[in-house]
Amino acid sequence: MRIAQIAPLWIPVPPITYGGTEFVVSLITEELVKRGHDVTLFATGDSKTSARLVPVWPKSLWRAKLVAPHAAFSLLYHEIISRQDEFDIIHDHCEFYSSVYSKFLKPPIISTIHHPMYEEVIMLFKKFPEINYVAISKNQRKTAPGVNFVKTIYNGIPLDSYLFQEKPKDYLLWLGKIIPEKGLAEAIEVAKKTGEKLIIAGIIPKEQQDYFEYRIQPMIDNKKIQFVGAANF
CATH class of the missing domain: 3.30.160 (Double Stranded RNA Binding Domain)
Structure with missing residues (x-):
């Protein structure tokens, strides 16, 4: 399967220090490659992966200290929209960005929500009932009634790293x-x-x-x- 993984641009994949979302994106991406899938990771240029890397921005935004960092996310989705015919499915980890840009994407989208469900975020997600949102816990899902959560999938960990x-x-x-x-x-x-x-x-x-x-x-x-x-x- 041809899979696009879309990572947030704040931190490299995998993270150097803290970066829970980026850590999970890396684990999923590497496992999909091991299983023989054709995986493309959209992330920053300082990311490391065995998948095909599309460096939509030279380095993580927290390092770059941009005045207008959200311009980088617009470039990210411009790249994805331009290359969407290369993919069978898109797994997005940028949350509300994917909701807005989904109108321009033909492949099915899975959007994993990694952060708390704040009121303004819930309001946005409810506007996009056609998107397949994935929760990372039952509690997260419970706090957002009306959002189209299709599944609850807990974050995995590499067990051999936790003895x-x-x-x-x-x-x-x-x-x-x-x-x-x-x-x-x-x-x-x-x-x-x-x-x-x-x-x-x-x-x-x-x-x-x-x-x-x-x-x-x-x-x-x-x-x-x-x-x-x-x-x-």
């Missing part, structure tokens, strides 16, 4: 993007009540800087509650 440790170490670990929906504040409260050491690893999105500074940072003492910044995979 079983019979004897646990003397700390708890929280890993993820630091946003309220991820439950970091609750994890800190659990650690404090149980007396456990907690190590926090993750990125702080610009729009969540206030949340980190006023809600999370006051609870970090760098002894029992430690923040180590972003971690790689």
